[in-house]
Amino acid sequence: MVISHFHADHFLDIPNLLIGSKEIRKEKEQKLTIIGPTGLRKKVMDLMSFTHGDGDQHKYDKIEEKYNIEFVELKNEEQYCALNFKLTALALQHGNCVPVNGYILEKQNQKISYVCDTTFCENFDKICQISDYILLDVNGLETTKSHMGLQDLKKVCTNYPKCRFYAVHRADYDIERSDQIAFPKDGEILEIEE
Ligand SMILES: [Zn+2]
Ligand SMILES: [Zn+2]
Structure with missing residues (x-):
């Protein structure tokens, strides 16, 4: 997955996409690579915490493991x-x-x-x-x-x-x-x- 910038219409669907595709990717053992500009990981973490954090600050500390993903910042x-x-x-x-x-x-x-x-x-x-x-x-x-x-x-x-x-x-x-x-x-x- 390739992200261009962090405006809402280019970025805001990530939480649902990660959650929704987790089981499918786990079954196929597919790691999802998310490529984007500098600050990508922090933006995704902030977004996940805002939408699904449920008040737990550390819920996504191991986000890579949790969703079988990797971030690449270019x-x-x-x-x-x-x-x-x-x-x-x-x-x-x-x-x-x-x-x-x-x-x-x-x-x-x-x-x-x-x-x-x-x-x-x-x-x-x-x-x-x-x-x-x-x-x-x-x-x-x-x-x-x-x-x-x-x-x-x-x-x-x-x-x-x-x-x-x-x-x-x-x-x-x-x-x-x-x-x-x-x-x-x-x-x-x-x-x-x-
Ligand atoms: Zn824009
Ligand atoms: Zn746009």
Whole structure:
């Protein structure tokens, strides 16, 4: 599981997800790796204590053991390597929110990236230059200091002809669709060509 930043809409479901998936993962002996920006473990602990702590300050002292999970905190340009993929974190710019990580997943010569809530910035450009596919949060039509707008994205993406963009985290726009930007539905599965 990969977390970009600690705003509620990107992070708040973790307690239910950990509790809900515990038995399933135990049966399959699957450890869940949760990757996120610096401070991830503390944020999850605070959240668990707030929602399910029941007044016991030490209830989650052994959270890794309790839920069979591990935390990986990545700073800008740090990498996490697993057996068959590599993940690189790149800091993005989302108003005053810090830290905010976007990610590049490299697997079998394909680069699939996740660009969370961000406005246009240097690392966004870097991600676009090397990615084959990008899932990105496009919040509205107009660009602000926190979010990129779809109108500008439509222009900017033509600079990266080899990259395919998937706009998520969006309101429903009444805007002419673009060949380079797809608008997937909730739950839609994207098939990556090898
Ligand atoms: Zn946000
Ligand atoms: Zn958001």
